[in-house]
Amino acid sequence: GILLLAALGFAFRNGREVLLSVAAVALGLLLLLAVMSVAGWEWNLMNLLALPLMLGTGIDYGIHMQLALR
Numbered sequence: 211g212i213l214l215l216a217a218l219g220f221a222f223r224n225g226r227e228v229l230l231s232v233a234a235v236a237l238g239l240l241l242l243l244a245v246m247s248v249a250g251w252e253w254n255l256m257n258l259l260a261l262p263l264m265l266g267t268g269i270d271y272g273i274h275m276q277l278a279l280r
């Protein structure tokens with residue numbers, strides 16, 4: 211988590227934009243947990259392996275979208 215915040219801070223150099231990117235990823239994680247709860251899915255090895263990939267792509271897309279909107 212600290213490494214992700216450092217990377218976001220380096221990319222944006224603005225606390226508001228870092229917070230916006232973290233909020234977008236947090237919302238995605240909350241939606242994932244909600245869908246898993248409603249669908250009755252449980253955590254397994256494949257889910258745990260895909261979680262860092264999802265976090266990385268969420269951060270990456272957040273950076274690209276915010277820089278494009280500038």
